[in-house]
Amino acid sequence: MTIDTMGTPDPNASAPTRPDNGSALDVPSIKADFPILSNRIDPPLVFLDSAASSQKPTAVLDAMRHYYEYDHANVHRAAYDLAEAATNALESARAKVAGFIGATDPAEIIFTKNATESINLVARSWGAANLGEGDAVLLTQLEHHADIVPWQQLAAEKGFEIRWIPLTADAQLDLSDLDRMLDGVKLVGLTAMSNVVGTLTPVRHITEAAHTAGAVVCLDACQSVPHTPTDVSELDVDFMVFSGHKMCGPTGIGVLWGRRHLLEDMPPFLGGGGMILDVRLDGFVPADLPAKFEAGTPPIAEAVGLGAAVDYLEAIGMEVVREHEIRLTAYAMRSLTERLGDDLTIHGPAEPDLRGGVLSFAYRDIHPHDLSQVLNSYGVCVRPGHHCAKPLMRCLGVGATARASWYIYNDTDDIDALAAAIEASGDFFSP
Amino acid sequence: MSDLEDLYREIILDHYRSPRNRGELAVPPASRAEGFNPLCGDEIVVYLQLDDPAKGDEAVVQDIAIGGQGCSISQSSASMMSAAAKGHTVAEVRELSSAFKSMMSVHEDELGGTVAGAPEDADLSALGDLAALRGVVQFPVRIKCATLAWNTLAEVLAQAGVATSE
Numbered sequence: 001m002t003i004d005t006m007g008t009p010d011p012n013a014s015a016p017t018r019p020d021n022g023s024a025l026d027v028p029s030i031k032a033d034f035p036i037l038s039n040r041i042d043p044p045l046v047f048l049d050s051a052a053s054s055q056k057p058t059a060v061l062d063a064m065r066h067y068y069e070y071d072h073a074n075v076h077r078a079a080y081d082l083a084e085a086a087t088n089a090l091e092s093a094r095a096k097v098a099g100f101i102g103a104t105d106p107a108e109i110i111f112t113k114n115a116t117e118s119i120n121l122v123a124r125s126w127g128a129a130n131l132g133e134g135d136a137v138l139l140t141q142l143e144h145h146a147d148i149v150p151w152q153q154l155a156a157e158k159g160f161e162i163r164w165i166p167l168t169a170d171a172q173l174d175l176s177d178l179d180r181m182l183d184g185v186k187l188v189g190l191t192a193m194s195n196v197v198g199t200l201t202p203v204r205h206i207t208e209a210a211h212t213a214g215a216v217v218c219l220d221a222c223q224s225v226p227h228t229p230t231d232v233s234e235l236d237v238d239f240m241v242f243s244g245h246k247m248c249g250p251t252g253i254g255v256l257w258g259r260r261h262l263l264e265d266m267p268p269f270l271g272g273g274g275m276i277l278d279v280r281l282d283g284f285v286p287a288d289l290p291a292k293f294e295a296g297t298p299p300i301a302e303a304v305g306l307g308a309a310v311d312y313l314e315a316i317g318m319e320v321v322r323e324h325e326i327r328l329t330a331y332a333m334r335s336l337t338e339r340l341g342d343d344l345t346i347h348g349p350a351e352p353d354l355r356g357g358v359l360s361f362a363y364r365d366i367h368p369h370d371l372s373q374v375l376n377s378y379g380v381c382v383r384p385g386h387h388c389a390k391p392l393m394r395c396l397g398v399g400a401t402a403r404a405s406w407y408i409y410n411d412t413d414d415i416d417a418l419a420a421a422i423e424a425s426g427d428f429f430s431p
Numbered sequence: 432m433s434d435l436e437d438l439y440r441e442i443i444l445d446h447y448r449s450p451r452n453r454g455e456l457a458v459p460p461a462s463r464a465e466g467f468n469p470l471c472g473d474e475i476v477v478y479l480q481l482d483d484p485a486k487g488d489e490a491v492v493q494d495i496a497i498g499g500q501g502c503s504i505s506q507s508s509a510s511m512m513s514a515a516a517k518g519h520t521v522a523e524v525r526e527l528s529s530a531f532k533s534m535m536s537v538h539e540d541e542l543g544g545t546v547a548g549a550p551e552d553a554d555l556s557a558l559g560d561l562a563a564l565r566g567v568v569q570f571p572v573r574i575k576c577a578t579l580a581w582n583t584l585a586e587v588l589a590q591a592g593v594a595t596s597e
């Protein structure tokens with residue numbers, strides 16, 4: 001199953017024992033894997049902000065600690081065993097990440113600081129070498145600022161045009177004019193899942209059209225890789241970026257996957273140690289992949305943590321993760337609507353299986369900032385604001401939304417706590 | 432809930448629900464400035480009409496109008512500010528502004544740390560209704576909401592030709 005064809009999965013596909021709530025996930029035991037959920041108990045933590053960053057399971061924290069306590073040295077270029085252990089730790093994490101997204105060649109995995117840096121790498125390296133006056137880049141109005149600003153910065157220097165795929169009233173991509181919009185486009189920057197309204201985009205469909213038009217596709221998979229099975233060859237994209245910290249991994253590590261022949265033709269992004277084969281007074285020769293794009297000491301412990309996060313998610317099964325989130329999204333949309341009625345506005349697609357586990361909403365005329373302040377007093381963590389997607393906010397006709405987002409450690413109790421806290425905020429502001 | 436009630440005092444909610452001096456003034460003769468809170472998207476527009484900018488500190492705020500949108504803290508702060516500034520001299524408005532900011536900024540350095548609460552002995556009497564916003568200091572991320580209108584006021588004063596002392 002890919003993010004394109006995601007519907008409600010075949011309930012017989014995987015057969016772990018099913019708790020009473022109908023979910024294939026044993027959420028109470030998953031909750032127990034995340035120390036922060038039992039450390040913060042007054043009031044109990046109802047964490048509904050995983051779209052911004054997920055919490056970390058013990059397995060990830062232990063792996064990083066173990067790395068520092070047993071295996072740490074700088075990687076590469078040393079003959080002693082410890083440096084080899086560190087290098088192996090880094091490279092085995094790379095192989096795990098490659099396997100997780102269906103990439104056959106670990107050298108196509110570039111470790112960066114975060115998805116933002118990954119997109120900047122594509123813009124500054126591929127973009128600077130391939131884009132100029134008369135060219136166009138096609139983005140969507142769903143994009144996160146991380147997939148907007150780097151292109152605007154580069155466009156200001158290179159003089160290419162930026163076009164925007166518009167949205168329908170329920171915040172889905174309006175592709176009616178896609179073929180015409182693709183005319184002259186060299187790169188399509190596309191989110192797989194909106195971090196604000198949860199919209200899943202038809203990646204495969206757009207990729208086919210883009211390739212026909214001669215454009216490459218750079219997929220912002222920040223919100224999809226942590227939550228759905230992902231296979232770069234099925235998606236057929238050319239570049240894909242995501243961040244470790246949204247998928248149970250640590251902060252400080254992001255990923256760029258790219259097709260080998262594209263990465264090989266691209267100039268290096270940052271320069272320094274580690275990314276060269278040779279340096280002379282009159283110039284340098286860049287290293288092979290992936291080192292060519294990893295200047296300086298890499299985030300080794302973070303890579304180890306990300307590798308452990310991949311192991312953790314794979315043990316659960318990404319199909320199961322996705323199924324759990326569709327159920328929880330359906331429950332949230334149904335129960336919040338039943339309980340709060342017309343006072344509640346939910347932005348984005350109405351069908352739970354057309355969206356990720358992200359719900360942007362408005363309640364009465366209470367400003368999202370005020371709403372989330374009251375929710376906070378009940379231990380309910382939701383995020384108010386523009387969520388780094390101001391163009392999308394303008395499409396929605398709002399300055400800000402309150403956003404709740406869930407993950408494997410959330411269950412219907414968390415949704416019920418959210419509903420109760422929203423009701424209480426109504427009593428507070430308009431008794 | 433007591434912290435919350437301290438944050439959202441009735442008078443704040445009253446200014447939020449029925450904002451004073453809401454609207455626009457013709458520019459010119461009035462001056463206009465916009466302020467943004469990039470974190471949460473709050474937006475304030477302040478229009479200011481002085482009787483005579485040449486009088487400098489002694490110029491009187493003849494009229495003031497507030498536009499924009501945002502949370503109850505930013506909007507009520509703007510509303511109260513407009514009510515407090517109207518009819519007063521630039522010097523008085525400036526004094527008010529620094530009294531307000533000191534009520535807010537006593538704890539501004541401690542962003543992220545534990546915040547004890549409003550300053551006990553600061554002179555809040557000059558602030559009138561505005562003193563109701565003192566509960567905001569217990570919520571460091573909201574201080575920027577409360578001060579947005581005031582930063583915008585400083586800008587519109589500068590536009591009107593009477594630079595602030597800050």
Ligand SMILES: Cc1ncc(COP(=O)(O)O)c(C=O)c1O
Pocket residue numbers: 051052114115116117144146147191193194195220222223243254388
């Ligand atoms: C869709 C999307 N793209 C990009 C980003 C940027 O991720 P990071 O801040 O980890 O670079 C985010 C995270 O906020 C996101 O949700």
